Amino acid sequence: MALSIPSKLIYYTKLSKPRIIWLLDLAALGGAFLASKIILVNLLAVLIGGTLASGGSMIINEGIEINKDKVMKRTSHRPTVMGYVSKKEAIVVGTFLLILGTLIGLIANPLSSMFILLGGLIYVLVYTIWLKPRSPLNIVIGGFAGSAAAWAGFAAMTGKLDLAAFLLGFLIFMWTPGHFWSLALRFKEDYDRAGIPMLPVIMPENFSARMIAISNALMIPFAISLYLFVGIPYLIVSVAMSILLMYFSIRLLKNPTGEEAWTSFKVSAPYLAIILLSIIIIRLITFI
Template identity: 75%
Template sequence: MIMATSPTVKLIYYAKLSKPRIIWLLDLAALAGAALSSKFLLIPLISVLAGGTLASGGAMIINEGIEIDKDKVMKRTSKRPTVMGYVSKKEAILVGSVMLVLGTAIGLIANPLTSFFILLGGLIYILVYTIWLKPRTPLNIVIGGFAGSAAAWAGYAAMTDTFTISSLLLGLLIFMWTPGHFWSLALKYKEDYSKAGIPMLPVLLPEKDSAKYIAISNALMAPFALILYLYVGLPYLIVTSIMTALLLYNSMVLFRNPTAEEAWKSFKISAPYLAVILLTIIILKII
């Protein structure tokens, strides 16, 4: 039964469902993509940020509409507005779809390539990750990581109407960062994912093996983070080297002591890691 609520309260529920803590990182990726182009065109920049925010939020809402039954059995997600009955599955999918379409249309203000990448990110998250891979394979978050890559590509395309090696590398950095980040979360909430029947890697493997793959994933990501100095400069290399060393050290700590507490620390470190790298690109390119 869906409970009647005021429009203002309903908007608050949708804001929560849109996962703002993820959206701000996607917007930061789009800004870094724009900065990497060495151009700042105001209208296209507003277009990609507004369109990307709407489309990403819509994709998140659709995801939570689809996954109500799984969210009910997971402690971490059991208080979401969809689970509590404030937003129905049908309503979440409808509103999320409208947001995705609207965000894609706003991207056209910049150019069609920007709009394409905005739509691509949403469709990868909904169709490839949520519907196809997440319920079926531990590779779900690996391939689904391209949804985040699309945000960076959209930002670059908004400024240049092109897709180049530098923008490809930025997107690949986000793609390579994603597994270690979310496997850490899954290791922390291993029991939750197991109850929901979601075959995240840490659900299928012992803690020690899961921690090993997190460390390997982060190590494989490191070259993609470092190579961007060719397009940003030596200060970027210094900052990124320090941040990468800290991340890899934390990965080894988790490998030696693969507990839920250490997994949570790994998760809490990896998000700021990517944010600092993206901010460094933005700041250095502005300077």
């Protein structure tokens, strides 16, 4: 029996991974507020365009990975696996949303639109199709998809990039491996069953925990250095959050288990969100 349009919309919304999109939107907002001015029309364009393009990329990803999702407990109830959305439908709808989001980004300027498209192409072509089935470096290179969101936000306000924008982008790039390696360590059996060579699948738990800690430690200088553009209140927040993140990274080093990795994963998402929110709030206060 054919599904109703509202039902389809619900399934596509689930496939678009809203919990990831809101963080990408925060990255775009963080990039925008690093600029010296806010242009409301451009801000709306990059948020709407970026949301549609990111959601489209996620939908394409889950269309391509139906067979892998079937054998992973964590993903076995996705609408694509359950047969509510076919592989062809997911790829067609996702591609349409990616193109639509890119076109909406043009309302801001071509550079912002380019970064919206770049983020989607990195996620679909580089991460999903090329690296994820083949290399443990998949999530490392794939991290540039998140960087592109921050760069799109900054470019929407300025039409260019500068050092502050690059630092924010590389902060997100450096944050990505530790975050997703923690997830992969928690669901190591799932990824192994699906034949996905995530780092914790091909390397021992203690090595994976060490790489998570190193990745997080290498990220912190990028996070803290943004105080040069945001100010002392941001420095206080970023240092405090970085200490907290490293505390849980060290805990994982001492006890490299799935449960401890899950704790590390649950800490790292709020870490980035609070860093981005502090940029937005502090810069907003200066604008007022």
